[in-house]
Amino acid sequence: MGLLALLLLCLSLLFSLSSGEISQTLGVCYGTLGNNLQSLSKSVQLIKGLNAKRVKIYNADPEILEALKGTNLQVSIMVPNELLSNISKNQTLADVWVRSNVAPFIPAVKIQYLLVGNEILSSSDEVTHISLVPAMHRIRASVKAMGFKKIKIGTPLSMDVLESSFPPSNGTFRAEFSGRIMKPLLQFLNRTKSFFFLDVYTFFPWASDPVNIKLEYALMSATNITYIDPGTGLTYTNLLDQMLDAVVYAMKRVGFPDIRLFIAETGWPNGGDIDQIGANIYNSATFNRNIIKKLTAKPAVGTPARPGIALPANIFALYNENKKTGPGTERHFGLLYPNGSNIYPIDLSGKMPESEYQLLPMPTNNEPYKGKIWCVVAEDANRTDLGSALGYACGQGNGTCDPIRPGGKCYRPNSLVRLASYAFSSYWAQFRKVGGTCYFNGLAVQTTKDPSYGSCKVPSITL
Numbered sequence: 468m469g470l471l472a473l474l475l476l477c478l479s480l481l482f483s484l485s486s487g488e489i490s491q492t493l494g495v496c497y498g499t500l501g502n503n504l505q506s507l508s509k510s511v512q513l514i515k516g517l518n519a520k521r522v523k524i525y526n527a528d529p530e531i532l533e534a535l536k537g538t539n540l541q542v543s544i545m546v547p548n549e550l551l552s553n554i555s556k557n558q559t560l561a562d563v564w565v566r567s568n569v570a571p572f573i574p575a576v577k578i579q580y581l582l583v584g585n586e587i588l589s590s591s592d593e594v595t596h597i598s599l600v601p602a603m604h605r606i607r608a609s610v611k612a613m614g615f616k617k618i619k620i621g622t623p624l625s626m627d628v629l630e631s632s633f634p635p636s637n638g639t640f641r642a643e644f645s646g647r648i649m650k651p652l653l654q655f656l657n658r659t660k661s662f663f664f665l666d667v668y669t670f671f672p673w674a675s676d677p678v679n680i681k682l683e684y685a686l687m688s689a690t691n692i693t694y695i696d697p698g699t700g701l702t703y704t705n706l707l708d709q710m711l712d713a714v715v716y717a718m719k720r721v722g723f724p725d726i727r728l729f730i731a732e733t734g735w736p737n738g739g740d741i742d743q744i745g746a747n748i749y750n751s752a753t754f755n756r757n758i759i760k761k762l763t764a765k766p767a768v769g770t771p772a773r774p775g776i777a778l779p780a781n782i783f784a785l786y787n788e789n790k791k792t793g794p795g796t797e798r799h800f801g802l803l804y805p806n807g808s809n810i811y812p813i814d815l816s817g818k819m820p821e822s823e824y825q826l827l828p829m830p831t832n833n834e835p836y837k838g839k840i841w842c843v844v845a846e847d848a849n850r851t852d853l854g855s856a857l858g859y860a861c862g863q864g865n866g867t868c869d870p871i872r873p874g875g876k877c878y879r880p881n882s883l884v885r886l887a888s889y890a891f892s893s894y895w896a897q898f899r900k901v902g903g904t905c906y907f908n909g910l911a912v913q914t915t916k917d918p919s920y921g922s923c924k925v926p927s928i929t930l
């Protein structure tokens with residue numbers, strides 16, 4: 468073999484090794500907050516059917532890990548938030564946790580990442596904040612002591628750890644975290660050659676400012692919109708790159724320019740409530756297909772600040788999960804319906820030709836809804852649960868349920884559904900502006916159809 472050939476062989480080996488470690492592959496987040504989801508073994512089949520190479524689960528559920536045995540999927544599991552404080556103070560506890568939740572599944576399950584807590588710095592719980600990095604150290608010590616050399620330790624954070632993210636070169640960690648938590652965290656990640664795990668959704672900044680941020684820019688399908696960062700002169704063509712680079716510059720600002728990013732979660736909701744903009748199948752398919760195309764491209768595309776650097780990622784989520792709380796979008800992030808059917812054709816390996824993508828239903832909510840909305844009892848609401856939900860709603864706010872009390876304008880006909888619809892609407896009309904949702908554990912839905920009757924006028928919100 469010639470010297471040049473040998474050199475080339477070495478180079479390509481080196482390249483394949485390093486790109487193997489930070490491979491351009493996508494995974495899916497397997498959330499299980501639904502009461503109508505497929506069995507664990509069927510779910511694992513469905514994950515493989517999407518051509519996912521990785522899967523992230525939200526706890527160390529032994530039954531899920533059992534179902535993942537023998538698959539080639541690279542698995543991320545989470546240490547529950549509630550345990551961080553105790554683990555940070557107690558090495559024995561860390562050892563016990565790893566020994567009982569991780570060890571039994573190695574090597575049959577390819578456990579690759581242990582994520583300590585979930586979006587810890589987004590909570591207001593100071594005690595967990597300061598426990599985060601010490602807990603990561605303890606978990607790593609346990610993992611090392613047990614000889615699991617391949618497992619990396621990280622923690623997923625969301626964009627709210629930044630105080631400033633625009634322009635990207637202005638990216639800065641929030642002052643209360645910067646020195647106290649981010650620096651030791653980054654030191655840990657840098658020293659252990661782990662990743663900065665980031666939950667990053669272009670949907671949220673776009674939805675809160677759809678006038679100034681163009682939808683195509685957030686969906687990564689703009690061909691004619693660019694933004695030049697005045698600080699660096701770098702040209703941005705989509706919002707995702709901007710958000711990722713804001714984190715890159717924030718890390719650089721505190722002295723860690725080289726820590727790799729791992730997109731722990733990204734995605735776009737395929738549905739939501741009437742008062743939510745842009746959550747639909749068309750946009751969800753567009754965003755997810757675009758990000759798959761970008762992140763599976765070879766050679767790697769990277770971001771303007773880190774051209775050519777691979778970005779591993781997980782799409783959130785496997786299923787639409789009907790038991791998630793909060794606004795409707797939260798229950799509509801799936802690639803699949805609960806029955807296991809695709810919501811739209813998608814292939815996480817990026818190999819499906821675009822010609823195989825069928826026509827999608829055109830979006831009807833890319834503009835904000837204008838008009839009145841009421842919050843009424845959902846068609847399939849469990850009648851037994853309605854009573855206590857009504858009681859809860861009536862107990863909030865000022866005079867919320869006066870009109871449905873005896874003698875009130877809405878007292879008759881006193882059907883439970885009518886009374887509860889009044890209570891839900893009245894509650895929501897008072898509390899929406901401070902974050903109250905029209906949900907009531909799935910008993911309530913938004914409607915544009917006025918439920919008022921006779922002289923009973925049901926309160927509404929007006930957009």
Ligand SMILES: *[C@@H]1O[C@H](CO)[C@@H](O)[C@H](O)[C@H]1NC(C)=O
Pocket residue numbers: 549550553
């Ligand atoms: C943490 O440890 C304390 C004291 O040992 C114990 O009382 C508590 O239940 C533990 N918390 C959790 C979430 O395990």
Ligand SMILES: *[C@@H]1O[C@H](CO)[C@@H](O)[C@H](O)[C@H]1NC(C)=O
Pocket residue numbers: 557559560563
């Ligand atoms: C540390 O954790 C172990 C295992 O759970 C427990 O037995 C022990 O009491 C804990 N130590 C302290 C000081 O809480």
Ligand SMILES: *[C@@H]1O[C@H](CO)[C@@H](O)[C@H](O)[C@H]1NC(C)=O
Pocket residue numbers: 630631633634637639
């Ligand atoms: C940069 O971030 C700071 C806050 O960290 C903010 O006050 C400033 O307006 C930002 N600069 C630009 C150009 O947006």
Ligand SMILES: *[C@@H]1O[C@H](CO)[C@@H](O)[C@H](O)[C@H]1NC(C)=O
Pocket residue numbers: 654657658722723
């Ligand atoms: C980060 O890690 C690299 C490579 O191990 C090392 O050269 C560098 O000094 C580290 N940076 C900091 C700020 O610790």
Ligand SMILES: *[C@@H]1O[C@H](CO)[C@@H](O)[C@H](O)[C@H]1NC(C)=O
Pocket residue numbers: 691692
């Ligand atoms: C970009 O192109 C789209 C479709 O071709 C067009 O609707 C839009 O107005 C263009 N935007 C800008 C900023 O030129």
Ligand SMILES: *[C@@H]1O[C@H](CO)[C@@H](O)[C@H](O)[C@H]1NC(C)=O
Pocket residue numbers: 804805806807808
């Ligand atoms: C699965 O559920 C979706 C949404 O409810 C429905 O449109 C589809 O027909 C169902 N598929 C099967 C195979 O039942």
Ligand SMILES: *[C@@H]1O[C@H](CO)[C@@H](O)[C@H](O)[C@H]1NC(C)=O
Pocket residue numbers: 849850851852
């Ligand atoms: C309705 O809820 C009650 C109690 O919350 C439960 O016992 C019952 O099984 C539910 N009914 C249906 C049809 O789901």
Ligand SMILES: *[C@@H]1O[C@H](CO)[C@@H](O)[C@H](O)[C@H]1NC(C)=O
Pocket residue numbers: 864865897898
């Ligand atoms: C109820 O009334 C009090 C006193 O007038 C007021 O401070 C409070 O904000 C009201 N609450 C709601 C939900 O409107």
